[in-house]
Amino acid sequence: GAGVSQSPSNKVTEKGKDVELRCDPISGHTALYWYRQSLGQGLEFLIYFQGNSAPDKSGLPSDRFSAERTGGSVSTLTIQRTQQEDSAVYLCASSFRTGGQETQYFGPGTRLLVL
Amino acid sequence: GESVGLHLPTLSVQEGDNSIINCAYSNSASDYFIWYKQESGKGPQFIIDIRSNMDKRQGQRVTVLLNKTMKHLSLQNAATQPGDSAVYFCAENMGFNKFYFGSGTKLNVKP
Numbered sequence: 001g002a003g004v005s006q007s008p009s010n011k012v013t014e015k016g017k018d019v020e021l022r023c024d025p026i027s028g029h030t031a032l033y034w035y036r037q038s039l040g041q042g043l044e045f046l047i048y049f050q051g052n053s054a055p056d057k058s059g060l061p062s063d064r065f066s067a068e069r070t071g072g073s074v075s076t077l078t079i080q081r082t083q084q085e086d087s088a089v090y091l092c093a094s095s096f097r098t099g100g101q102e103t104q105y106f107g108p109g110t111r112l113l114v115l
Numbered sequence: 116g117e118s119v120g121l122h123l124p125t126l127s128v129q130e131g132d133n134s135i136i137n138c139a140y141s142n143s144a145s146d147y148f149i150w151y152k153q154e155s156g157k158g159p160q161f162i163i164d165i166r167s168n169m170d171k172r173q174g175q176r177v178t179v180l181l182n183k184t185m186k187h188l189s190l191q192n193a194a195t196q197p198g199d200s201a202v203y204f205c206a207e208n209m210g211f212n213k214f215y216f217g218s219g220t221k222l223n224v225k226p
């Protein structure tokens with residue numbers, strides 16, 4: 001595709017339900033990142049993948065959050081037993097290779113609202 | 116702890132004027148810095164980056180300055196246009212592919 005895509009674009013759920021967010025990175029990009037952005041705030045790093053492996057999971061806020069990536073492409077971020085404080089925009093980004101000095105291309109984000 | 120922060124949360128300028136957005140960082144080990152622009156309802160968009168072995172880098176109408184002594188980063192927009200109105204974030208890479216973002220500065224370019 002032309003860019004990073006994310007789905008759904010908006011998600012409203014009830015407290016306690018599980019949600020799954022999807023990210024389709026740019027084809028050929030080996031590195032993939034998940035961030036969380038609360039209203040009026042900067043981006044909070046959650047996790048990054050190099051290929052299918054996630055060397056650094058330290059940004060995940062709690063054990064209710066998990067992420068996986070299969071086939072070196074699509075990634076899903078799962079939030080179990082959602083809480084109201086999970087409401088935020090979840091952004092995905094990909095880059096051609098890791099190393100920390102490559103341009104990250106961001107998707108439009110998934111806006112999650114937990115009632 | 117280490118942090119990236121911005122001095123001015125909101126900046127208003129007149130169209131055609133130059134703008135400067137500032138960012139302070141506290142981790143002297145950071146070796147790579149990026150400026151992003153985020154328009155309403157969209158994901159951040161890369162503007163320009165700079166490595167710690169440089170003190171200035173120019174792009175199209177934008178210049179990033181890095182002062183390692185002061186641990187200060189700035190983004191200069193020349194001849195601002197209404198389309199430059201957005202929230203601007205600085206980010207630092209502390210290694211291991213972990214990026215820390217500031218809370219952002221909103222730039223409002225008045226026509």
